[in-house]
Amino acid sequence: MQPETYYRDHWLDVDPERVGAYEEMFRWRPEMAPMLAPADVGEGQSVVDYGCGPGMLSLELAQRVGPSGHVHAVDINAMFLARAEEHARVAGVRDRISFHHIEKDLLPLEDASVDRIICKNVLEYVDEPVSTLRDFRRVLRPGGLVHATDSDWGMLVVEPIGPERLGRIFDAASIAYRTPLIGRKLYGLMRAAGFEEVRVGVLTGPDTQGRAAPILLNMAKYARESQQLEASEIDRFVEDVKTAIEKETYLLVLPQFLVTGAVPN
Numbered sequence: 001m002q003p004e005t006y007y008r009d010h011w012l013d014v015d016p017e018r019v020g021a022y023e024e025m026f027r028w029r030p031e032m033a034p035m036l037a038p039a040d041v042g043e044g045q046s047v048v049d050y051g052c053g054p055g056m057l058s059l060e061l062a063q064r065v066g067p068s069g070h071v072h073a074v075d076i077n078a079m080f081l082a083r084a085e086e087h088a089r090v091a092g093v094r095d096r097i098s099f100h101h102i103e104k105d106l107l108p109l110e111d112a113s114v115d116r117i118i119c120k121n122v123l124e125y126v127d128e129p130v131s132t133l134r135d136f137r138r139v140l141r142p143g144g145l146v147h148a149t150d151s152d153w154g155m156l157v158v159e160p161i162g163p164e165r166l167g168r169i170f171d172a173a174s175i176a177y178r179t180p181l182i183g184r185k186l187y188g189l190m191r192a193a194g195f196e197e198v199r200v201g202v203l204t205g206p207d208t209q210g211r212a213a214p215i216l217l218n219m220a221k222y223a224r225e226s227q228q229l230e231a232s233e234i235d236r237f238v239e240d241v242k243t244a245i246e247k248e249t250y251l252l253v254l255p256q257f258l259v260t261g262a263v264p265n
């Protein structure tokens, strides 16, 4: 993979053996409801799940729109879409979801055809976030909402890894993100794309148990693949995180920005 396009290519080349780990990481849990609340998804709506991955959120959206609504699950990774389709079949909501494999960061949908677009932890990977958001605006009906949730990697705190050390690991890992500071930029990007009534929220639920540690293991993997650091520095980082979890001295905070914009009526 080339460093210049790694941010996209690493999603096209997911090892099938890691899909289960991603499904566990993205699994919908009831305590995630505040993350989705500003999107105001309800019965009968037509909703896009942009960058749906293996479909964990698409299933929740299908429950919320009910039999009279519809979900468009969209991703660049065909294997994730196949998994998502299988999950939908098992959950008995296959007929409520259409699956769209895309190659460009554009929606294969008609102008003014949907009520909601949900985009969870995806805009950090697209080529040009403002162009993608303009395309979202094209597809939304008057009165429709876009709801994006994204991390801001510059705000990541990991105890006991100090800021300088974490910064070195992150700088190497940042080949995996097109816009690593997307969280703080979302408000401006949505305004630039023509959305109105843009609202910003931040959720900061800290992890003390290691549930979010796969994020750090992914970061270590990206740092390794960048070949910018000695392997021993990355190994030490992973070991220190694991030891801290065991000794109950670990803490991770990665704020999630929730940004919601409206298309005027």
Ligand SMILES: C[S@@+](CC[C@H](N)C(=O)[O-])C[C@H]1O[C@@H](n2cnc3c(N)ncnc32)[C@H](O)[C@@H]1O
Pocket (backbone or CB within 6 Å): 008, 011, 012, 026, 027, 050, 051, 052, 053, 054, 056, 057, 074, 075, 076, 077, 080, 104, 105, 119, 120, 121, 122, 125, 126, 127
């Ligand atoms: C961090 S995962 C989030 C998955 C899902 N939204 C969730 O939170 O459960 C990022 C997803 O975005 C997809 N993705 C990456 N770049 C994309 C792009 N340019 N357009 C659409 N999807 C993309 C990846 O294939 C992956 O499924």
